[in-house]
Amino acid sequence: MTRTTVRSDAPDDLRSRVSGAVVTPADVDFDAARAVWNSMIDRRPAAIVRAAGVEDIAPTIGFARERGLDLAVRGGGHNVAGSGTVSDGIVLDLGELTEVTVDPAARTVRVQSGATLAHVDAATAPHDLAVPVGVVSGTGIAGLTLGGGMGWLTRAYGLTADNLVAVDLVTADGRPVTATETENPELFWALHGGGGNFGVVSAFTFRAYPLGPRVFAGNLVYGQERWRQAWAALDEWTRELPDAMTTITSTLTPPPLLGLGEAPVLLIGFVWASPDRAAGEALVDRLRALAPPDVEEVGDVSWVEWQSAVDAMFPRGVRAYWRNTSFDRLDDEVVDVLVRRGAEQTWYGTGFDVHHLGGAFGRVPQDTTAFPQRSARFWLNVYGFWGDAADDDDRVAFVRGLSADLDPFATGGQYVNFQGQEVTGHRVQDPRVVFGERAFERLVAVKRQYDPDNVFRLNHNIPPR
Numbered sequence: 001m002t003r004t005t006v007r008s009d010a011p012d013d014l015r016s017r018v019s020g021a022v023v024t025p026a027d028v029d030f031d032a033a034r035a036v037w038n039s040m041i042d043r044r045p046a047a048i049v050r051a052a053g054v055e056d057i058a059p060t061i062g063f064a065r066e067r068g069l070d071l072a073v074r075g076g077g078h079n080v081a082g083s084g085t086v087s088d089g090i091v092l093d094l095g096e097l098t099e100v101t102v103d104p105a106a107r108t109v110r111v112q113s114g115a116t117l118a119h120v121d122a123a124t125a126p127h128d129l130a131v132p133v134g135v136v137s138g139t140g141i142a143g144l145t146l147g148g149g150m151g152w153l154t155r156a157y158g159l160t161a162d163n164l165v166a167v168d169l170v171t172a173d174g175r176p177v178t179a180t181e182t183e184n185p186e187l188f189w190a191l192h193g194g195g196g197n198f199g200v201v202s203a204f205t206f207r208a209y210p211l212g213p214r215v216f217a218g219n220l221v222y223g224q225e226r227w228r229q230a231w232a233a234l235d236e237w238t239r240e241l242p243d244a245m246t247t248i249t250s251t252l253t254p255p256p257l258l259g260l261g262e263a264p265v266l267l268i269g270f271v272w273a274s275p276d277r278a279a280g281e282a283l284v285d286r287l288r289a290l291a292p293p294d295v296e297e298v299g300d301v302s303w304v305e306w307q308s309a310v311d312a313m314f315p316r317g318v319r320a321y322w323r324n325t326s327f328d329r330l331d332d333e334v335v336d337v338l339v340r341r342g343a344e345q346t347w348y349g350t351g352f353d354v355h356h357l358g359g360a361f362g363r364v365p366q367d368t369t370a371f372p373q374r375s376a377r378f379w380l381n382v383y384g385f386w387g388d389a390a391d392d393d394d395r396v397a398f399v400r401g402l403s404a405d406l407d408p409f410a411t412g413g414q415y416v417n418f419q420g421q422e423v424t425g426h427r428v429q430d431p432r433v434v435f436g437e438r439a440f441e442r443l444v445a446v447k448r449q450y451d452p453d454n455v456f457r458l459n460h461n462i463p464p465r
Contacts, residue, residue, distance in 0.1 A: 010067060011047055017059035020052035020096070033093070034085060036074070037138075038320040038420075040392070041082025045072070048091040051114075054202040057092065058174035061200065064090040065172075065455060072458045073200050076116045076140015080322045080383075080420045083143075083196070083459045092200065094142070102127055107208045108165055113142040113201040121304050130211035130303060132157045134417075135248070137308040138316070142201050147417035148193045148371045150379065152217075152306070153209070155246040155359030156273040159371060161192040162364055163207040169199035172455040176202075190446040193371035194435075195416050197443070197462045198450045209273075216272040216280045217306050218298030220287065226294065227251075227266050227339050233290035234268060234356075235330035237283075238377075243359035244274035245283055251342035252351030255313055260295065264345045268293075271306070314385055321384040321396045323403040324418035325410045326376035334409050341402045349386035350398050355379040370443060372435045373413030380406060381418040412436065416460040431462055 015022045023033040024047050033048045046069060049060045064071040074084030074093045085091055097114035100123035109131055111120055118137035124130055132153035134144050141160075149160025157163060167179045167188065177199065179188040190198055222230045234249060241247075247270045254260040268287070272280030277300075284298060327334065338354075345351065357376055366374045373379075382402050384395040414434040432440045440462070447454075448464040457463075 014047055014049065014060075014063050014090075017063060018049055018051070018056040020050045020056050023048040023050065034091070035317065036082050036085050037078045037314075037316050037318070038080050038082050039317045040319045040321065041085060043082070043085045043087040045086055045091045046088050048093055050093045050096055052096060054097070054112075054170075057094075057170045057200050057202060058176075060090060060092045061170065061172065061455065062174055065453075070458060071455060073196055073456065074140075075113050075142030075201075076138065076144075077316075078116075078136070078139045079143050080320050080418075081460070086458055089458075094200075097202070100124075102129065102208070104129065107210075108205055109208050110203055110205045111141050112203050113140075115141045117141060117144070118308065121307050124208055125213055125302075125304050127208075128210060128212050129208040131160065131206045131208050132163055133160050133307075135307070135310060136314050137311055138314070141204065143196070144417060145204055146191060146193075146195050146201070148415060149417070150355055150415070152246050152248070152271040153211075153273055154355065154357065154361050155241070155243050157209055158360040158364060159192075159369075160206070161369060161371065162361070164188070164192065164204060165207060166205040167191050167201055168203045169201045171199045172451040172453060177450075186442075186446050187450060189368075190370050190443055192369035193416070194443050194446070194462060196459045197447055197456050199456065210275075211273060212303040214300045215303050215306060216277050216299070217270060217301050218284075218296060219270075220268045220284075220291075220293035220298070221260060221295040222266040222268075222291070223294050224264065224266075224339075224343055226291065227342065228335060230266055230268065230291045230293075231330055231335045231338060233287060237287045237290055238356045238358075241283065241356075241359075242274075242279075244272055245280065246271050246273070246359070247356045249354045249356070250351055251338065251345070253345050253348045255348055257312055264342055266342065318385045318387060319389065319392065319395075320386075320420065321399050322382060322418050322420040323399050324379065324381045324415050325403060325406055326373045326379045326413055326415075327406060327409045328375075328377040328411055329409055330378070334406070337402070337405045337409075341398075341405065344398070347386075347391075349391065350382070350384045350395055352380060352382040352402060355381070367438075370435065370439055372415070372439065373411060376411050376413070379415060379418075381415075383418075419460060431460065434460065 070089030072086040094114035
């Protein structure tokens with residue numbers, strides 16, 4: 001697709017085709033409309049279509065193609081790589097499509113593609129149900145799902161994408177298509193981790209699971225002198241955990257709102273997704289015995305509150321740069337890197353999470369989905385989040401440095417939702433490396449069938465070749 005100059009009649013033509021608002025640089029709310037979560041991504045679209053309904057999707061795609069304009073698709077707008085915007089092209093903003101419909105009897109949830117995790121949790125919680133989603137409630141359900149979807153229920157019930165029942169989307173030629181295990185099954189496979197390469201999703205249908213309204217969850221907090229003991233304990237403790245226990249271990253300088261001081265800390269966070277509270281307490285007691293925490297906050301908590309507990313750390317408009325890798329070891333070599341790099345974070349504005357995997361996530365056969373790595377025991381997300389542009393070089397260097405230090409221990413594959421755009425001029429990760437050769441070739445075949453002209457390429461792109 002060749003970028004062209006936008007003619008003066010373009011906005012009126014576009015407005016005549018859609019029901020939703022069309023925002024252009026001439027409008028007073030243009031800057032607010034074009035902003036995405038990561039403020040390092042600063043682009044000026046030719047126009048932004050705020051879709052009023054599913055019927056606005058196909059005309060917007062058609063308009064961009066006819067005019068030779070790049071098309072960006074935005075759901076919740078929380079993507080760290082800034083895929084939901086473009087310079088001099090068209091942004092299709094689905095943020096007003098937030099309807100969530102719960103069928104308690106069937107335990108299914110239909111979610112429009114502009115919804116956030118907060119919309120999903122608010123709809124399912126009154127029914128004591130939950131869909132496995134991510135850990136920041138402002139995240140859009142569309143980008144999360146299409147990349148995979150790790151969170152507090154990953155070991156219990158798998159990725160968000162693993163719980164897809166159906167996906168409704170509009171293809172590059174404007175056709176509505178439904179993908180399920182039996183209808184367009186190759187497309188359905190590709191939508192489990194292959195990103196937004198194959199069409200504009202209008203709605204997802206998910207399986208939901210009994211949970212809540214309160215869960216047994218919490219954080220064990222360790223000062224630096226206990227980090228090695230905590231990592232060794234985690235290594236031992238996680239080897240025999242039941243599926244219902246999911247942990248995410250974070251190292252960061254805590255924000256003031258946590259009241260944990262100004263020095264870096266390590267937090268072992270957990271969620272126990274079982275009604276057998278006594279069994280969960282016994283597991284946490286075992287971890288305490290292996291590594292007594294300096295501070296802890298453990299108990300029953302509202303699932304909705306837990307899901308939004310770290311939202312304040314990731315407000316819209318932060319500057320952000322992330323990297324990730326998977327690994328299987330927590331031996332001395334790996335722990336040396338984690339402890340050394342963790343202690344270097346003497347500022348508030350970067351951190352890293354280690355997700356313990358396995359369980360339901362690990363039992364999904366590798367070829368069943370496009371998600372790149374099922375056998376990994378752990379997945380690391382190194383995230384930068386800061387407010388001052390003057391800190392860009394230092395914060396990006398830290399994220400890259402920690403990622404590079406763990407490269408020798410990596411087990412392969414990249415999780416696209418934890419993969420930032422290389423905004424400072426470095427090349428975006430080769431999708432062959434992200435997905436592996438076999439899955440990449442299969443994704444290319446699906447891309448060629450549904451988007452041969454690579455209309456949907458402003459993402460972690462699979463080229464139709």
